[in-house]
Amino acid sequence: MTESILIIDDNEDILEFLSVVLKDSYTLHLAADGEIAQSILDKEIIHLIISDIMMPGIDGLELCKLIKSNVEYCHIPVILLTSRNTHQAHIEGLEVGADAYIQKPFSTELLQIQIANLLTNRRKIKEHFASSPFEDVRIMAHSKTDEAFLKKLDEYISNNIKDPNIDIDMLAGHMFMSRTTLYRKIKFLSSLSPKELIDLTRLKKAATLIACNEFSLYEISKMVGYSSQSLFSRNFSKYFKMSPNEYANSLPRE
Incomplete structure (x- = not known):
């Protein structure tokens, strides 16, 4: 574009x-x-x-x-x-x-x-934000106003992360913005659509859970709101250029 x-x-x-x-x-x-x-x-x-x-x-x-x-x-x-x-x-x-x-x-x-x-x-x-499993969403803020916006948005998605039905209407209602305005704001800040940002937030949470080494990949996919483990694996690979298994194996273990 x-x-x-x-x-x-x-x-x-x-x-x-x-x-x-x-x-x-x-x-x-x-x-x-x-x-x-x-x-x-x-x-x-x-x-x-x-x-x-x-x-x-x-x-x-x-x-x-x-x-x-x-x-x-x-x-x-x-x-x-x-x-x-x-x-x-x-x-x-x-x-x-x-x-x-x-x-x-x-x-x-x-x-x-x-x-x-x-x-x-x-x-x-x-x-960098899109490809880094542990990078915080606020790295994309260019002002205090942006930082507050992204923090509020991220907290809402994180608090509802188990819900597979989070969508732009829910986000817009929480942020007191129209769908169009919210879409435009998220798109500019991240180059992602609201749906893609939700997916990426799920996957970053999954990466944190994988690093903890306490749950199976199936359990983690459910914990972050994926009803299909295959979709979870596909999306993880899309953003982080490796499968969840490959990512788990790449982490140092005690």
Whole structure:
């Protein structure tokens, strides 16, 4: 999937310039002000935001602060563009949670490298979480708001892990979010669907139980909510690149 970038600037020339620079690598959404940007955020999956600071209405600093304090969007990296060449301006950008701060006029190469680095780092974190049996879900948090969201989500799945029927509706009700918003949030943070995240949480718990060496694999599959041991084994192999038996045999035993 091509990653999507939301560009916010009241200057049409800047919007057009950035569109030319980035259109071959990303799916672009353009907004002339903060209000239009918010409507796009409500409808689209956005992977990164580039925003000018000086805009009428909601300026870039205020918009960044709103984004970083809202559980629905706070995971999205924000690059702020400004013509203000002062340390205080830079500090203000960091204080509202900006992930990068670039002064105008800027090098297009610098901007492209900043974008690529932010997106690549997030991609690596997701891949590491999905392939590591003992990695905590909160490794994917990019803010305190994200951390609280993931902790609450993980606790609910863990507390109900024996139930084979946990689904997105149950998660959405617990998190007080719509299905669409919850799906979009989980998908961005983990690159997983809610169902895949539930499965992975089950399998990480199974890996912990296997390491304890107290239960049979059949017992463990039931304890983590699988009605079929063959499905349990298939999913375990899919994520961790080895079967439950191979994993058990790879662990040091006293």
